[in-house]
Each structure stands twice: as structure tokens, then as C-alpha cells.
Amino acid sequence: MHGFANPARFLRMARWLMPLMLIPGLVLAFGALAWGLFMVPPDRLMGQTVRILFIHVPSAWLGMAGWSTIAIASLTELVWRHPLAGIAARAAAVPGAAFTAICLATGSIWARPTWGTWWVWDGRLTSFLILLFLYFGYIALAGAAQRDAAAGEGASRVTAIFGLVGAVNIPIINRSVVWWNSLHQPPSITAGKSSIDAAFLYPLLIAALGFTLIFGGLVLARMRMLLADIQTEARLRRKAMA
């Protein structure tokens, strides 16, 4: 793992890996959305609105995967002091927040024709909204830590601890539809099992793969951006002191 701790080596790898994730990701994700829009039959209960599944579920998965990335990278930063772990955590925050917002917006649009309301304060929706607020808090904290160079490692550690503590919300989101009564349906895909018909399952899995590749490409691009910012800052500081 520490083989990639060298920023120069990481940048060499990110330069070819980023387009390799972004381009196939965009093709797969938008191809699966077109498949879902034009080729999938309407559902017996949800009618045409079932097509929202192909954007809503991948964005929900990435909202949670984004914070899981932050938590794992924060743990790696705190325990093993991996120099790129903190940058990886910060890089995952904005894409994670964006997909969480897309999930909430598409879910609300889906709720109106199927539940008869835009929003209910149940366990699943409320815990997902809390996830969005956690992202906002994390992004603000990480930005403040970066700006306040004098705070140095201490501020970075506070951000990492926040990323780790916020992970408590992930199992709550996952189990919320089991623990509490909800208009939201229970999990349709669990380890090795699916209650979704193959006509919906295959485009859904391809959409999930495509959006995951996009997410990976975005994290790599943001890591390149953050590393470039750090290098510029360091150079300007050296010049000011000379």
C-alpha cells in the first residue's frame, strides 16, 4: 500500500487510470440509462416510474460508498499515516455529496407518483438527508484545515476523526428500512440474492458499474487537483521565505 505513497508514482498511475475509468464509466452509465428508458417494460405496480430506478439506486450506492471511502481513508491516515490517504478522503467528499443530492432529488421525484407525497420523515429518507449534511460538514472542515496551514497536521486529524465518526450513519441507512416502518421498500438486492426481475436487474447492475467507474475517475481527478494545489502552496511558501 505504501508503494503508492510516493505522490510522483501516484500521479504517473492516475494520469492513465483516470480516463480509463471515466470514459468507459460514462459509456456504461448512459448506455444503461438509455436501456432503462427505451427497452425495459413498465413495472406491474410502479408503471413507467420504475425507470427512475436506474439513476436512483446507483446514486444511493455511491452516496454511501463515498462516505465509506472517506472512513477507510481516514482510518488509514490516522493509523498508518499514509501520506495520500487524507487526500483520497478529501477527494471523495464532493462526488459523494453530489451523488447523495442526486439520490435525494430523484427519490423525492419518484415518491410523488408512487407514494403520493414528495417527502416523508421516515428512517431511510431522514438518515440519507443526515448523510448529505455530514458531507457538507466534512467539506467545510477539510477546506478550513487546508486554508489554515498553521493548524497543520492537527486540523487534518480532526477532519479524519470526523470522517471516521460519521461512518456510524452508514449501517443506520442500510438497516433503516428493516428497523423502522417506512414507505420505502425493504432491500431488493442482498448478498447473493435479488428479488428484482432480470429485465430490470441487468441494466441496473450495468448502471451501477458505470457510475462507480465515473466516481473512481472523479476521485482520481480530485486527488490530482489537491496534490497540485499542495505543490503550488509549498512552492509559493518557499519563495516567500527565500
Next chain:
Amino acid sequence: MHERLDQWQFVMAALAIGVIGTLVLVGWTLWAMKRAEARRDASRNSGQRGT
């Protein structure tokens, strides 16, 4: 009383948010990355000129 809703309007609205949101996110991220790398290269070049 039953409310008759056109389901396609909801489908298109949700897909538009997903697709436009993703494209804006990708475009903005790539632009911010290129700008940060250009700034780093400019600071490196000005540093070399100064020495």
C-alpha cells in the same frame, strides 16, 4: 378523489437531474484539475526563471 399524474414527466425530470448533475460534476472536476495543474506548472516555471 384520484389525481391523474403523467408518469413520464417524473421519469424525465429524474433522469435529467441525474444526467445533467453527473455531466456538470465531471466537467467541473476536470476543469478544476486542469486549472490547478496549470497553476502548479506556472509556479514551477516562474521559480526556475527566478533562480
